[in-house]
Amino acid sequence: FWWNGALHFAQGIVEENPNITYRMGYATFGGLIAAVLGPEYRVFHQILLIVFLVTSCGMYASLRGLISRIAAAATVLFLVFNPFTAEWLAISTSDALGLILNLLAILCLIAGVSDRLRLRWIFGFGILFSCASLTRPLMTPFLAPAALVVIVAAWGEWRKLATALGLMLSAFVLPTVAW
Numbered sequence: 001f002w003w004n005g006a007l008h009f010a011q012g013i014v015e016e017n018p019n020i021t022y023r024m025g026y027a028t029f030g031g032l033i034a035a036v037l038g039p040e041y042r043v044f045h046q047i048l049l050i051v052f053l054v055t056s057c058g059m060y061a062s063l064r065g066l067i068s069r070i071a072a073a074a075t076v077l078f079l080v081f082n083p084f085t086a087e088w089l090a091i092s093t094s095d096a097l098g099l100i101l102n103l104l105a106i107l108c109l110i111a112g113v114s115d116r117l118r119l120r121w122i123f124g125f126g127i128l129f130s131c132a133s134l135t136r137p138l139m140t141p142f143l144a145p146a147a148l149v150v151i152v153a154a155w156g157e158w159r160k161l162a163t164a165l166g167l168m169l170s171a172f173v174l175p176t177v178a179w
C-alpha cells in the first residue's frame with residue numbers, strides 16, 4: 001500500500017494515488033526518491049535508514065552541549081535501539097518517515113532556542129513539524145509544548161517572541177493548508 005503510493009507519485013499519478021486520502025507524506029517522499037534513484041524498494045529503504053542514522057548523529061551532537069556526552073549518547077542509544085523504532089524502520093511506512101521528520105523538527109527547535117533565538121531554525125521546525133504531522137497526525141498536539149519552549153527561550157523579548165511564534169505557526173500552517 002505505502003510503496004505503491006510512492007511509485008504512483010514517482011510516475012506523476014496523483015489523482016488516482018492509493019494514498020491520496022490517507023497521509024500522502026510517505027508517498028510524496030518515497031515518490032521523489034523513486035523518481036530520482038529508481039523504483040527499487042531496497043534502495044529507498046537503505047536511504048531511509050541512512051537518513052535516520054544521520055539524524056540520530058545530529059541528535060547526539062545537539063544534545064551533548066545541552067546535557068552531558070554520556071546522557072546524550074544514552075538518549076540516542078535508547079532511540080536507536082528502541083523496539084518500536086526498530087519495528088517502524090524495519091517495515092518502511094509512514095511511521096518511519098514520521099519519526100525521522102519529527103526528529104529533524106526537534107533538531108531545528110533545539111538549534112532555534114539554544115543560546116539565542118534563531119528565527120530561521122524556528123521556521124524550519126514549523127515546516128518539518130507540519131510535514132511530520134501530515135505524515136503522522138498523532139503528533140500534531142505537540143505543537144503546543146514546542147511553542148512553550150519558544151516562549152521560555154524568548155521571555156522578555158516580546159517583539160522577538162511574537163515574531164518567532166508567528167513564524168513557527170505560519171510555517172506549520174503553510175504546508176497543512178496547501179495539502
